[in-house]
Amino acid sequence: MTTFVQQALNGLTIGMIYALIALGYSMVYGVLKMVNFAHGDLCVLGAMFSLTLLRATGITKGRLNIIEVPLTGTRLVLVLGMVFLGGMLCSTITSLIIERLVYRPLRRASILTVLVSALGVSIALSNAMMLVFGREMKSFPSLLKKQYFTVLGATYSNLQVFIAILTILLLIGLFYLVNKTTLGRCIRAVALDKDMAGLLGINVNRVIVAVFALGASLGAVAGISHAMYYGQTYYLTGYQLMILGWASAVIGGIGDMRGCVIAGLLIGLLEAVGGGYLPILTGGLFGADYRRIFVFLVLIVTLVIKPAGILGKPEVIVKA
Amino acid sequence: MSLLRVENLVTKYGGIPAIKGISFEVREGEIVALIGANGAGKSTTLMTISGALKPSSGKIIFDGKEIQGMPSHEIANLGIMQCPEGRRLFSSMTVEENLLLGYYSRRREGKPGEAMQRVFKLFPRLEERLHQAAGTLSGGERQMLAIGRALMAKPRLLMLDEPSLGLAPKLVETVLDTIKQIRDEGVTILLVEQNARAALSMADRAYALEVGNITLEGTGQELLHDERVIKAYLGGR
Numbered sequence: 001m002t003t004f005v006q007q008a009l010n011g012l013t014i015g016m017i018y019a020l021i022a023l024g025y026s027m028v029y030g031v032l033k034m035v036n037f038a039h040g041d042l043c044v045l046g047a048m049f050s051l052t053l054l055r056a057t058g059i060t061k062g063r064l065n066i067i068e069v070p071l072t073g074t075r076l077v078l079v080l081g082m083v084f085l086g087g088m089l090c091s092t093i094t095s096l097i098i099e100r101l102v103y104r105p106l107r108r109a110s111i112l113t114v115l116v117s118a119l120g121v122s123i124a125l126s127n128a129m130m131l132v133f134g135r136e137m138k139s140f141p142s143l144l145k146k147q148y149f150t151v152l153g154a155t156y157s158n159l160q161v162f163i164a165i166l167t168i169l170l171l172i173g174l175f176y177l178v179n180k181t182t183l184g185r186c187i188r189a190v191a192l193d194k195d196m197a198g199l200l201g202i203n204v205n206r207v208i209v210a211v212f213a214l215g216a217s218l219g220a221v222a223g224i225s226h227a228m229y230y231g232q233t234y235y236l237t238g239y240q241l242m243i244l245g246w247a248s249a250v251i252g253g254i255g256d257m258r259g260c261v262i263a264g265l266l267i268g269l270l271e272a273v274g275g276g277y278l279p280i281l282t283g284g285l286f287g288a289d290y291r292r293i294f295v296f297l298v299l300i301v302t303l304v305i306k307p308a309g310i311l312g313k314p315e316v317i318v319k320a
Numbered sequence: 321m322s323l324l325r326v327e328n329l330v331t332k333y334g335g336i337p338a339i340k341g342i343s344f345e346v347r348e349g350e351i352v353a354l355i356g357a358n359g360a361g362k363s364t365t366l367m368t369i370s371g372a373l374k375p376s377s378g379k380i381i382f383d384g385k386e387i388q389g390m391p392s393h394e395i396a397n398l399g400i401m402q403c404p405e406g407r408r409l410f411s412s413m414t415v416e417e418n419l420l421l422g423y424y425s426r427r428r429e430g431k432p433g434e435a436m437q438r439v440f441k442l443f444p445r446l447e448e449r450l451h452q453a454a455g456t457l458s459g460g461e462r463q464m465l466a467i468g469r470a471l472m473a474k475p476r477l478l479m480l481d482e483p484s485l486g487l488a489p490k491l492v493e494t495v496l497d498t499i500k501q502i503r504d505e506g507v508t509i510l511l512v513e514q515n516a517r518a519a520l521s522m523a524d525r526a527y528a529l530e531v532g533n534i535t536l537e538g539t540g541q542e543l544l545h546d547e548r549v550i551k552a553y554l555g556g557r
């Protein structure tokens with residue numbers, strides 16, 4: 001029982017990260033009907049850049065990025081603000097450059113052209129990160145002074161609480177924006193019918209730019225949370241995040257934001273709980289390394305039973 | 321004075337011209353009808369004026385300003401609204417959200433309440449259905465919403481592409497009456513119709529479009545009694 005609760009808590013944490021990533025895929029898919037394969041790399045870029053900020057400001061030191069003076073009070077808030085806002089800004093700017101230079105000229109190109117270009121952007125971006133930030137696995141500080149709580153016998157860290165609160169706040173903000181504001185209505189209108197949106201006076205390109213910015217910002221938060229949670233970041237992590245984020249988006253019903261969140265959490269849970277029990281169930285034959293089996297099983301089953309995803313409806317493109 | 325003047329307009333789809341150098345004008349306060357058979361180029365004309373299609377040559381002058389080639393959102397912001405063929409409602413969004421999107425070009429001028437009331441006065445039904453998804457409305461209600469959405473922008477020129485399509489005869493009459501009412505409130509109207517008899521009987525002036533060329537023009541009454549029009553568009557007598 002304790003093992004289960006423990007894995008479930010861990011799974012929820014990682015699931016929230018997947019949900020944030022999935023939303024970026026989903027929203028871009030909603031307005032452009034394309035898979036932005038570079039999104040996973042943009043998430044990692046956020047983490048890489050904020051790590052650079054931490055080093056440049058002397059907050060972390062040495063190869064292991066150790067924090068010598070514990071962060072507390074105002075200083076902690078400022079550092080967290082710098083890390084997250086800096087990462088979001090860097091991912092957003094990069095994302096907008098990609099949109100302008102690659103995706104916009106391809107707006108009317110065939111799906112295959114766009115797909116291959118997006119893969120190309122992903123490879124270019126991860127390699128650029130290797131060149132700029134280095135090819136080694138980097139340790140990433142958790143920034144918070146570790147504290148643990150006991151929940152039903154399992155431990156839950158203050159970092160997990162932090163990630164949960166941050167994600168929930170972002171989700172509330174995002175759902176409010178998409179459902180209740182003028183920009184949100186424009187995003188949904190552009191997703192449904194770009195030409196009609198233009199006829200009503202909506203600057204479609206500006207709305208698409210806003211969507212890329214939103215997606216990249218959420219992605220950077222996810223990438224930084226991921227790095228803090230695992231204590232490391234690596235220029236190839238984007239590939240993993242892409243697969244899992246995209247799988248969550250598809251399972252949830254691409255374009256359906258609620259579906260993305262549910263599927264992200266589901267995949268995080270499955271991965272952690274499944275990974276925890278796999279060695280026990282198989283008598284040690286399969287280790288936790290095989291935990292992704294569950295993700296892809298669910299993906300396959302979803303695609304067979306309900307191709308539009310858990311909450312997706314074939315005709316609805318962006319819905320919150 | 322002419323609010324809209326189109327001069328030698330040519331629009332092509334992949335090299336093939338759909339309109340081949342048409343010219344016409346719409347004066348302030350008029351209802352002008354554009355009639356023509358399927359494929360004549362009526363929708364293409366409206367889409368080109370709206371900026372959703374780029375003309376390969378010719379001029380579109382709105383309120384003294386050349387607008388051909390401008391992006392569609394800028395043209396909308398000048399006060400040209402189109403109610404396109406097939407309504408093109410945002411079907412998963414509510415009636416209210418569709419109307420608010422119609423108000424987008426006026427969003428800086430304050431709250432949409434007054435524009436909304438004006439639309440409800442014309443179409444009380446929409447007020448009752450405010451929170452219903454547009455996709456679940458009846459055909460007639462959808463047409464009301466499509467027109468209502470365009471009116472939310474308080475357009476100077478309203479272009480309607482086959483507003484009577486798919487409506488029961490009684491409803492056609494209601495919609496056409498409403499169009500007259502809208503004109504009486506000061507909105508200039510360019511009306512594209514398959515239902516040539518109805519369009520001509522309410523239009524101040526009209527043009528007949530035939531495979532990309534304007535072949536006839538005159539007042540609504542003139543065309544309504546023109547032998548060629550009767551033969552081609554009114555199904556003889």
Ligand SMILES: Nc1ncnc2c1ncn2[C@@H]1O[C@H](COP(=O)(O)OP(=O)(O)OP(=O)(O)O)[C@@H](O)[C@H]1O
Nearest residue numbers: 333338356357358359360361362363364365405514
């Ligand atoms: N997207 C397109 N690509 C290629 N050709 C097109 C396209 N849209 C329209 N056409 C062609 O352009 C011509 C004019 O079409 P348009 O839709 O303007 O006609 P219309 O007068 O509105 O007809 P209808 O009364 O049937 O609506 C037709 O021959 C049509 O096949």
Ligand SMILES: [Mg+2]
Nearest residue numbers: 362363364405
């Ligand atoms: Mg047409």
